[in-house]
Amino acid sequence: MPGLQGGFIFDDFPNLVEDPDWKVTSLDWREWHRAITLGISSSIGRPLALLSFSINYYLTGLDPFWLKLTSLGMHLLNAILVFLLCDRLFDLVDASKGRLGRFAAVLIALAWALHPLQVSTVLYVVQRMEVGAGTGVLLALLAYLRARRVQCAGGRSWPWWLLAGVATMGGLGFKETALLTPAFAFLIELCVLRFRGKGGVDRRLRAVYVVGLAIAVLVFVLQVLPAAMHPSAYLGRDFTLGQRLLTQLHVLLVYLGQIVLPWPDRLLFYYDNFPVSRSLLSPVSTLVGLVVLVIMGAGAWLARARWPLVSLGIGWFFVGHALTSNVWPLELAFEHRNYLALLGVLIAVSQILAVAAASMDRGAQRIVGVALVTFLAVLCALQVNTWADPFRLAMALSTRNPESARASYELGKGMLELAGDDRGSPLLHVGLRQLEHASSLPSRSPLPEQGLIIVMSRLGRPVPAVTWSRFREKLAAGPAGAEQVNALYGVLQCRVQVESCQLDDQELFQSFVVALERNPSSAVIHSLYANFAWSVLGDRGLAIEMMREASRLAPRNLQYQVNLAQYLSAAGGDPGELETLRKRIANVDKMDRFREQMSETKPE
Secondary structure, eight states: OGGGGOOOOTTHIIIIISOOTTOOOSOOHHHHHHHHHSSSOOSSOOHHHHHHHHHHHHHHTTOHHHHHHHHHHHHHHHHHHHHHHHHHHHHHSOGGGTOOOHHHHHHHHHHHHHOGGGHHHHSSGGGHHHHHHHHHHHHHHHHHHHHHHHHHTTSOOHHHHHHHHHHHHHHHTTOGGGGGHHHHHHHHIIIIITTEETTEEOHHHHHHHHHHHHHHHHHIIIIIHHHHHSTTTTTTSSSOHHHHHHHHHHHHHHHHHHHHSOOGGGOOSOOTTOOOOSBTTBSTHHHHHHHHHHHHHHHHHHHTTTOHHHHHHHHHHHHHTTTTTSSSOOOSOOGGGGTTHHHHHHHHHHHHHHHHTTTSOHHHHHHHHHHHHHHHHHHHHHHHHHHTSHHHHHHHHHHHOTTOHHHHHHHHHHHHHHHTTOTTOHHHHHHHHHHHHHHHSSOSOOHHHHHHHHHHHHTTOOOOHHHHHHHHHHHHSSSOOHHHHHHHHHHHHHHHHOTTOOOOHHHHHHHHHHHHHHOTTOHHHHHHHHHHIIIIIOOHHHHHHHHHHHHHHOTTOHHHHHHHHHHHHHHTOOHHHHHHHHHHHHHHOTTOTTHHHHHTTSOO
16 A cells, blocks of 8 residues: 555556547547557557546546556455465366365465566556456466366356456457466366366367467567568677577576575566676576576476375466567566466465475464564565655665666656756756766666756756767667657757757767667658757758658658648648648547547638
């Protein structure tokens, strides 16, 4: 509950705070349709996540308290589902193979819910996507177990199979994590159910899994892998495909350490400075990770007959990271990727502890279990207290990881926000030093330089040439990603919209030149430059040409065409081109998303 008093952080801002599409203010069905089809992007969309955010906004606005409370409620629901799943699984394990009981299921559910590693998923508003996907996975697996029980008894099982499929689709409506549901079910078959049917081994079910596995391998080899190996796939990253896969050996080792020994100071949240593995020995932790993971895999195989829950738990951890530790060009590490994977380690450790404590009486075993869960709860309380205040969180994350440019930037930004307009505030000077520290760190993110440029300009101070130089170096370091675009956009908005923001237009012009040269095929960079040409340079012809180019580079993005129409209308451009744009936008914009903006282009 204290954590609900915290604020937004990191990806919450671009995906929620600054995105208008999911913010529903009426019961107009077009608004709701827009909300669930736009906003947070992914390959398959995340309509249920957006719908849940939209309901929150309609009822309580952008107050993070209610957004976080909803996520907490979903997490508590998941804890109940974890208990039910563990209870069903434990009941299926032969008592001679170290079966755990219902009390163990309660303890595991509590440990999973209260583990400090879960704090940065539940209280990180945008990661309700991960929580919701977990709900779908857990419901689907419960339905799957029920279907298998009814099937083995010779009853009518298809309604439960259908429910499992619906739950999986519901999870996919939140996030792609739910794609792992069949893999989790396969693990349960391998380790617990053993493909048992009414009269022995169910060969049809086994055949279904063989075919499904073959299809998954074909899709991976023929579609996923070629896309990941395309030269453009990793252009926006500081690592290659091979380096990412090597680094995941170290990343998974770090995750295991955070799960087993979850001291709050090891939970960094920002991992932008995570060391990239260049080889198995660079850094040596890569090799250590490989050895540990191989030992875990071998242990799971050897334990499958005698201790099936150990095998299930280890396999569950690996499956839980099968998407995020794979070939996709994602960032190297995030704590919320352990939301479901954590359960596997808890299950495996629980059976190991049960075997180790077999000589103890049941009362003593329960005391030990409760003590361990209580210890996790204390650590969770410490972590939650940190998340209860945005400035306290920024200070803690910067202290835990001083070499993280993101952590230093967020702390500096927080200090400057607290200083406000008080030019004599000590926080102002300390905040600027934090931004300078973040700027000096080896990072491609130009956000620290953006912050320095904006703050110094608004204070009426000259921006050092070295700051502008670093800003351009980072814009030129690689293809523009979200941070590069946001930094350029922020500086431009300061120049255009804030009267006190006295920027050097020549320096800003040179920054745009660098960005365009490095990103000649970027529609968003051309759009920003069009705004600069129109609002700062006063060159309407150049602005129109740049917006035409943005529309050509991203023909499906109606916003660029709307902007072009507005420019043509204001500049008295070609009436024929303007009318063609109006008709094209009207034909595509069925939800009237741009109706108000387009009304400005009509002659009075």
